[in-house]
Amino acid sequence: MADMTAPPRESFRLSQLLYDARYRSLTIQVVAAILIMLLLVELVDNTVTNLAALGKDIRFGFLWSTAGYDINQQLIPFSSQDTHARAALVGILNTLLVAVLGCILATVIGVLAGVLRLSKNWLVARIMTVYVEAMRNTPLLIWIYIVFAVMTEATPLPREFREGGSSSMIFWDSVAITNRGVYIPAPVWGAGSGIVVAVFLLSIAAIFVLRRYARKRQEQTGQQLPVFWMSLGLFFLPALLAFYVMGRPVTLDYPALGGFNFEGGIQVRNSFIALWLALSLYTSAFIAEIVRSGILAVSKGQTEAAFALGIQPNRTMQLIILPQALRVIIPPLISQYLNLTKNSSLAIAVGYMDVRSTLGGITINQTGRELEGMLLLGLFYLITSLVISSLMNVYNSSVKLKER
Amino acid sequence: MSETHAHSAAFVRTEILPPAAPPPGQTGVLRWIRENLFSSIPNALLTLLALYFVYTILAAILPWTLNGIWDAGSLSECRAIRDERGLTSAACWAVINERWLQMLFGFYPIDAPLMARLFYADELAAAGGMDAVFGPGSNATDRIEFVAAMRADLGNTLVFFFGYWRPLAALALLVVAVAPVLYSSLPRSLLLFSLVYPFIAVFLLWGGSIWGPISVALGLALSLYVLKIVGARFGGLFGGLAMIVTLLCVFLNPLAPLGISGLFPLLPHVSGLLGSILPIGLPAITSDDFGGFMLAIIIGTSGIVLSLPLGIVLALGRQSSMPLIKWVCVTFIEVIRGVPLIVWLFTASLLLNYFLPPGTNFDLLLRVIIMVTLFASAYLAEVVRGGLAALPKGQYEAADSLGLDYWKSMRLIVLPQALKISIPGIVNTFIGLFKDTTLVVFIGLRDPLGLTNAIRATGEWNGIYWELYIFVALLFFTFCFFMSRYSMYLERKLATDRR
Numbered sequence: 001m002a003d004m005t006a007p008p009r010e011s012f013r014l015s016q017l018l019y020d021a022r023y024r025s026l027t028i029q030v031v032a033a034i035l036i037m038l039l040l041v042e043l044v045d046n047t048v049t050n051l052a053a054l055g056k057d058i059r060f061g062f063l064w065s066t067a068g069y070d071i072n073q074q075l076i077p078f079s080s081q082d083t084h085a086r087a088a089l090v091g092i093l094n095t096l097l098v099a100v101l102g103c104i105l106a107t108v109i110g111v112l113a114g115v116l117r118l119s120k121n122w123l124v125a126r127i128m129t130v131y132v133e134a135m136r137n138t139p140l141l142i143w144i145y146i147v148f149a150v151m152t153e154a155t156p157l158p159r160e161f162r163e164g165g166s167s168s169m170i171f172w173d174s175v176a177i178t179n180r181g182v183y184i185p186a187p188v189w190g191a192g193s194g195i196v197v198a199v200f201l202l203s204i205a206a207i208f209v210l211r212r213y214a215r216k217r218q219e220q221t222g223q224q225l226p227v228f229w230m231s232l233g234l235f236f237l238p239a240l241l242a243f244y245v246m247g248r249p250v251t252l253d254y255p256a257l258g259g260f261n262f263e264g265g266i267q268v269r270n271s272f273i274a275l276w277l278a279l280s281l282y283t284s285a286f287i288a289e290i291v292r293s294g295i296l297a298v299s300k301g302q303t304e305a306a307f308a309l310g311i312q313p314n315r316t317m318q319l320i321i322l323p324q325a326l327r328v329i330i331p332p333l334i335s336q337y338l339n340l341t342k343n344s345s346l347a348i349a350v351g352y353m354d355v356r357s358t359l360g361g362i363t364i365n366q367t368g369r370e371l372e373g374m375l376l377l378g379l380f381y382l383i384t385s386l387v388i389s390s391l392m393n394v395y396n397s398s399v400k401l402k403e404r
Numbered sequence: 405m406s407e408t409h410a411h412s413a414a415f416v417r418t419e420i421l422p423p424a425a426p427p428p429g430q431t432g433v434l435r436w437i438r439e440n441l442f443s444s445i446p447n448a449l450l451t452l453l454a455l456y457f458v459y460t461i462l463a464a465i466l467p468w469t470l471n472g473i474w475d476a477g478s479l480s481e482c483r484a485i486r487d488e489r490g491l492t493s494a495a496c497w498a499v500i501n502e503r504w505l506q507m508l509f510g511f512y513p514i515d516a517p518l519m520a521r522l523f524y525a526d527e528l529a530a531a532g533g534m535d536a537v538f539g540p541g542s543n544a545t546d547r548i549e550f551v552a553a554m555r556a557d558l559g560n561t562l563v564f565f566f567g568y569w570r571p572l573a574a575l576a577l578l579v580v581a582v583a584p585v586l587y588s589s590l591p592r593s594l595l596l597f598s599l600v601y602p603f604i605a606v607f608l609l610w611g612g613s614i615w616g617p618i619s620v621a622l623g624l625a626l627s628l629y630v631l632k633i634v635g636a637r638f639g640g641l642f643g644g645l646a647m648i649v650t651l652l653c654v655f656l657n658p659l660a661p662l663g664i665s666g667l668f669p670l671l672p673h674v675s676g677l678l679g680s681i682l683p684i685g686l687p688a689i690t691s692d693d694f695g696g697f698m699l700a701i702i703i704g705t706s707g708i709v710l711s712l713p714l715g716i717v718l719a720l721g722r723q724s725s726m727p728l729i730k731w732v733c734v735t736f737i738e739v740i741r742g743v744p745l746i747v748w749l750f751t752a753s754l755l756l757n758y759f760l761p762p763g764t765n766f767d768l769l770l771r772v773i774i775m776v777t778l779f780a781s782a783y784l785a786e787v788v789r790g791g792l793a794a795l796p797k798g799q800y801e802a803a804d805s806l807g808l809d810y811w812k813s814m815r816l817i818v819l820p821q822a823l824k825i826s827i828p829g830i831v832n833t834f835i836g837l838f839k840d841t842t843l844v845v846f847i848g849l850r851d852p853l854g855l856t857n858a859i860r861a862t863g864e865w866n867g868i869y870w871e872l873y874i875f876v877a878l879l880f881f882t883f884c885f886f887m888s889r890y891s892m893y894l895e896r897k898l899a900t901d902r903r
Contacts (some may be wrong), residue, residue: 046761050757098828121450121451122441123440123455133885135886141842149870149873342743348746363745381744
């Protein structure tokens with residue numbers, strides 16, 4: 001029996017580093033590590049030498065000096081006396097604003113277009129095909145320019161809105177579309193408006209609680225609550241009630257013509273609208289394709305099985321098709337949201353002051369800190385991307401197929 | 405019973421009646437309309453709505469497009485002609501008619517000497533020959549005037565075919581070079597031309613001495629030859645190292661850290677020597693003059709060609725079992741993908757010179773191509789990784805059980821299948837890359853969209869928008885649409901598992 005034990009251990013030979021698959025990967029990695037280190041050393045060394053030759057160093061102190069330029073769209077107060085860091089923050093908020101609004105609008109249009117492309121109506125399906133192909137096969141930059149040209153060239157001047165002018169405001173005289181931007185009413189928060197907002201937030205929380213309770217109740221007793229109608233009621237009634245009880249504290253400040261331009265209300269700049277619409281329209285074409293392929297990926301047998309069980313078509317969609325389609329739809333949807341966020345850096349085309357144009361544009365030009373500025377800019381986009389993808393991955397893992 | 409019935413009945417049909425035509429309304433166009441457009445009341449409403457929508461759009465666009473004015477010198481002339489004809493809206497296509505060469509080629513110089521020889525031989529002879537106009541002693545102003553007059557005289561079409569023969573030849577040869585890659589029914593030997601093509605294209609587009617591209621090609625061939633010879637004798641790893649050393653000697657200076665320069669790289673010596681023996685070449689054109697749609701095609705094709713192999717290598721690296729390799733690839737991919745292309749382009753134009761050895765200063769176009777390639781390869785890596793992951797594990801195990809080594813199993817078993825799965829994604833990336841070439845306008849290259857701004861900046865065409873945008877959009881649409889249709893064709897052709 002002693003003979004059957006393991007063969008005597010081979011002593012390690014140097015050639016095994018090359019010819020033995022167990023050790024070769026180690027050799028390759030060591031060689032690769034050395035090469036990468038050399039490359040990095042070379043890069044850093046070059047950078048240091050080049051910067052020294054230019055008389056520059058790497059410092060981030062410039063962030064705390066006075067910016068000295070104005071930003072035309074500010075979500076937080078900013079004046080030219082503030083620091084470069086605050087200018088960067090304003091830019092970041094502008095980027096995030098257009099990205100979030102863009103994602104929402106793109107999803108709405110995209111889902112609509114994707115579903116309509118599968119419509120049994122031949123004409124509607126063809127129109128949507130044309131839409132998707134036109135959007136997908138031309139550069140985003142062209143769409144941004146085109147929408148911007150529409151907003152600035154094809155819209156009326158503010159003076160056209162005067163008595164006898166050729167234009168008029170829409171939505172009961174509350175919104176004016178001009179070549180200087182779109183003017184919308186601004187909310188004025190009076191005394192007691194905080195309570196109305198609090199009530200509204202509470203009722204939204206209540207909707208979530210209600211949905212949980214309804215699901216639990218159905219699992220235990222089998223009885224269904226009219227969740228949709230109750231949610232709808234919860235959404236509107238308490239807030240409206242509070243609004244009137246507090247004596248209508250929230251009013252709207254309507255834009256009105258005064259002097260040469262509109263006054264009052266909020267001016268939404270054309271650059272923002274052009275960027276937002278173009279990003280949304282462009283991305284929606286990609287989302288439409290994702291939605292279409294997601295719905296097509298659910299086998300027809302699933303629908304037939306649901307119908308055979310006597311489930312109504314809209315319940316079938318809601319309970320059978322959508323949950324399965326979502327699994328296919330979510331991962332590519334995440335990357336579309338990411339793309340939209342990154343594409344918002346094309347704001348440069350229309351002069352929208354996003355982070356690339358504050359931190360990565362004017363700040364760099366004024367301070368001459370290209371390396372630091374681009375590094376921070378890159379880091380911002382990188383972190384945003386990683387955060388979006390990890391958030392969506394959490395959601396994705398909650399809807400994905402639970403396998404053994 | 406039936407028999408008796410047959411006998412007793414007055415008449416029994418013996419032959420089968422031909423099938424009757426369906427009732428009217430159940431055939432042809434009418435039925436198609438009913439099924440596809442008016443199958444239910446909501447559907448009918450939708451159809452009417454869609455019809456109204458299409459009508460509105462066409463009513464707005466068609467008169468404008470079809471009434472377009474093709475022959476005018478400026479926008480104000482266009483408007484005058486429009487008013488004269490009593491139209492309210494008409495496209496001013498004249499701008500395209502006048503500027504399409506610029507939109508296609510930017511400020512790429514035309515081959516004026518060639519055109520003069522071809523079309524003005526007699527006049528030139530009378531004026532005292534070519535030298536009087538183009539010779540070293542010629543007056544620069546006279547020369548510019550002569551070229552401008554010739555352009556105006558000959559018209560855009562002739563200038564297109566003869567003045568721009570270099571980019572046109574490069575494009576025509578590109579089609580020849582790409583065809584055997586795209587369509588496998590063509591003879592395989594054509595692939596050799598595809599390998600040679602990049603050097604021909606560089607020579608045609610940039611000009612200069614013919615020996616530059618040839619010696620680069622020779623250097624690459626030499627490195628591959630060294631890989632083959634040394635690899636066969638001492639194994640792949642040594643072969644690879646020997647190839648790297650050869651590449652360094654030919655293209656870079658491996659002795660630079662020691663402070664020795666002059667001997668290496670070998671390339672300038674070789675091309676200089678050849679050039680002094682046999683000076684052949686075309687007039688050199690710098691990258692600054694490149695522009696227009698040609699620029700998009702150059703950046704797009706080089707990005708596509710270069711990023712595919714790099715992307716595959718990155719994808720394999722990301723799937724690798726070696727932690728270091730995997731970690732490096734993952735970092736590279738995530739960092740590149742996490743930051744917008746426009747930021748990378750700014751990095752290329754602002755910062756790249758910082759990272760390179762002091763004193764290096766290379767072409768902006770080349771920097772852009774490098775950046776675009778790196779960017780696209782990170783996206784491609786993710787697409788290919790999807791294909792690698794989608795392949796059943798059994799395929800990998802089968803390759804292992806056949807005793808194939810890593811590269812062989814990848815080359816023969818895994819990659820062909822993985823790439824086939826990822827064709828739609830790969831083509832999508834290529835289309836995206838091609839569209840993204842428009843972004844170079846922000847770092848000062850003259851892409852077609854940048855040229856629309858330049859054209860608008862002139863006095864004649866100030867205020868014109870739609871015609872230029874539509875022209876550029878159509879150019880891009882044609883190319884991208886072709887690419888997407890090709891990918892569908894490829895998918896159908898490679899669908900070997902469905903019989």
